[in-house]
Amino acid sequence: MPCDGVRITVLDENFIDILLPSTSRVTRYGMDQHFNSKYGEILAENGLCFYVETFSAGTVTTVLFDAGLTAPVVLHNAALLGIDLADVDAVVLSHGHPDHTGGVIGVLEAIGHPVPVIVHPDAFDPRMIVKPYVTLPMINIGLNRERVERAGGGLIQARGPIQLGPGLFTSGEMETAFDFELEAPTGRWCVHADGAVEPDDINDHQVLGIDIAGVGVLVIDPCGHRGIVSSTEHMRKLLSNETIYGVMGGFHTGHPGISAHRIENTARRLAEYSPQLIAPMHCSGFPLKRAVAEVAPDAFELITAGSVITVGEVPPQTRKLQTSSVRIN
Structure with missing residues (x-):
C-alpha cells in the first residue's frame, strides 16, 4: 500500500545558498532567516x-x-528548523x-x-582508501556495533x-x-569479517524508495x-510501480576521472523516466547537475541544506523555526 504523501527535510548536505527561492515543492531556509x-x-x-516523514x-x-x-551540524540544523528528533521511529544508514x-x-x-537502526551487516567492515x-586506513573507524548499541x-x-x-522501503x-x-573511483579496499582484504565493492549500499499514491515512486539514493539509474530500476521493480516521480541524493558522478560518457548517459537515462523531480546532491558534481539541467530543465532542482521537499498529500507544516541550542564557531 502506498503512502499518501511525504515530507523530506535535508538536515545535512554539502551546500547552502540563501539566494535560492522557494518553489511549490521546495521550501528553503533563505536570506530572511539566515x-x-x-x-x-x-x-x-x-x-x-x-x-x-511519510x-x-x-x-x-x-x-x-x-x-x-x-x-553537531545535524543537531544545529534540526534545532533551527524546529525538528524534534525524539519523533524518529527508525534510523537507516545507507552504507558505512x-x-x-x-x-x-x-x-x-x-x-x-x-x-x-537498519543497516547492512557489511557496513561495519574496516575500509580504507589507497592512493x-x-x-x-579505516576511514570508518568511528562506526562500530557496540557504540551504536x-x-x-x-x-x-x-x-x-x-x-x-x-x-516506505529500504532497497536491500x-x-x-x-x-x-x-x-x-579506484583505490577503495575493505577487510571482511573473515579477514580477507579485497577491493571494496560497497555491496552494503542501500537506498530508500517511497511509493506515493497517485504520484509514483520517489527514490533517495545518498551516494550512488x-x-x-540502477537503484531507480531496482526500486521501481521492488515497489511494482512503473511511474518514477523523482530521484534525489548523491549520484557519485563528481569524482575526478568520472567520464563524460557516464555523466551524459546518467542524465539521459534519468530523463527517459519523465520524472517531475531530479535533484543531484552531495557527490554528484557540477557536470552532472549541468547535464540534468540541460536534458530535463523542468525536473531539475537544486536542493541545499535546510530544504524541505513535499510530495503528495501532506498536512500543513506546524513546526516553527527555533533558535539553535547548538552553536558552531
Whole structure:
C-alpha cells in the first residue's frame, strides 16, 4: 500500500545558498532567516542526512536516513528548523562511509530513546582508501556495533529490503545493471569479517524508495554507489510501480576521472523516466547537475541544506523555526 504523501527535510548536505527561492515543492531556509539573529545560519558540510516523514490515513512514519558527517551540524540544523528528533521511529544508514554515518552516535543520543537502526551487516567492515600519494586506513573507524548499541540503537542488520511504513522501503542489496555505471573511483579496499582484504565493492549500499499514491515512486539514493539509474530500476521493480516521480541524493558522478560518457548517459537515462523531480546532491558534481539541467530543465532542482521537499498529500507544516541550542564557531 502506498503512502499518501511525504515530507523530506535535508538536515545535512554539502551546500547552502540563501539566494535560492522557494518553489511549490521546495521550501528553503533563505536570506530572511539566515541573516536574522533570532534564528542563525544553516550549516553545510560534506555529508547527507534526510529527515523523512511519510503520511498515511492520519498516521505518520518518521525515519532519519543517514546521519551526516558530524552530529553537531545535524543537531544545529534540526534545532533551527524546529525538528524534534525524539519523533524518529527508525534510523537507516545507507552504507558505512563517514560522510553518511559520522553523526550517528550523537544523533542517537539526541533521539533519547531506543530506536531501530537498519543497516547492512557489511557496513561495519574496516575500509580504507589507497592512493599513490596517501593511504587513509579505516576511514570508518568511528562506526562500530557496540557504540551504536550503547547510544540506544537496536541494530537490524539486513541484506534484504525492509518495509518501514506504508509505501516506505529500504532497497536491500542491489546490483549495478548498466555498464556505464560500473565506472567508479579506484583505490577503495575493505577487510571482511573473515579477514580477507579485497577491493571494496560497497555491496552494503542501500537506498530508500517511497511509493506515493497517485504520484509514483520517489527514490533517495545518498551516494550512488550502485549507480542512480540502477537503484531507480531496482526500486521501481521492488515497489511494482512503473511511474518514477523523482530521484534525489548523491549520484557519485563528481569524482575526478568520472567520464563524460557516464555523466551524459546518467542524465539521459534519468530523463527517459519523465520524472517531475531530479535533484543531484552531495557527490554528484557540477557536470552532472549541468547535464540534468540541460536534458530535463523542468525536473531539475537544486536542493541545499535546510530544504524541505513535499510530495503528495501532506498536512500543513506546524513546526516553527527555533533558535539553535547548538552553536558552531
